Amino acid sequence: LQAAKENSTGPVQPQLYDGFSLAGRVGVVSGGNRGLGLEMALTLAEAGAKVYALDLPTTPGEEFRAVQKYIERFDTGAKLEYVGGGVDVTDQKLVWDAVAEIGNKEQRMDIGIAAAGILHGAPSLQYPADEFQKVMSVNVNGVLYTAQAVGQQMERFKTAGSLILIASMSGSITNKDHAWVAYNTSKSAVLQMARSLACELGPQAIRVNSLSPGYIYTSLTAAYLDTQPELYQKWAGLNPLGRLGRPDELRGVVAWLASDMSTFCTGSDILVSGGHHAW
């Protein structure tokens, strides 16, 4: 109790903005080659972390896409690195080995973001078994393997790390226009995965939270929005702000969750959906 009293009154945090600094820290982002994962990788890099992006094997030349983007945006040196040849998150050994290699090289591990994800829609009663398996394999197994791999390195280096599992508002809400049974089910699983890991890893001071974005235009949603432009108004109308989000609107929450500014936050789901759930 005495310690709790001291903690609640003591000067725990540094200056507000210094508290967001990730200088000297090491982060891994799955699905960091594009979309929300890329934005999150860039956010960590901007805050000072050394970031490694794990992604599927790329076509020649593509592996430097994020690095170029960093230079374009901030006119400074590249801090993103790709794990050679790409890493398919559905391969547990590959993910563990790749992240262990990063640990060997950096001798620390602070942040893990599991952002790799896929979406495949089909009517539920006819949903093909192989597609269902594929969605689960990337969105559930892949998230667990990434969290395991990064968590193992946090445990190895005894870091009070932060794991951020990218779920979706689709993990807790849906609407009748979506035939996304596999996706929605997989995202629900991520919510409970984050809570389970948070309980288990809390004693080691490893925090685990899920982040649930609402609709944001990326290649994942482009598959719908580009082919059915009328969906834009429909989706935008589902939240009180009346629009889709932008990838950069997740930057603040990612920086917060990754940093020492959120040290008492674990086992939580942070919903960033333009208020979709409130409608």
Ligand code: NDP
């Ligand atoms: P994108 O399709 O733009 O990006 C997904 C990334 O994951 C790509 O870089 C892709 O690689 C990578 N990826 C896919 N499969 C694998 C795999 N097996 N191994 C490694 N990497 C893989 O999607 P978003 O950026 O929109 O989505 C990112 C996360 O955010 C997902 O988990 C998604 O479910 C979630 N989300 C997205 C929302 C949205 O509206 N966009 C809303 C809520 C949640 P490649 O480039 O090679 O295909």
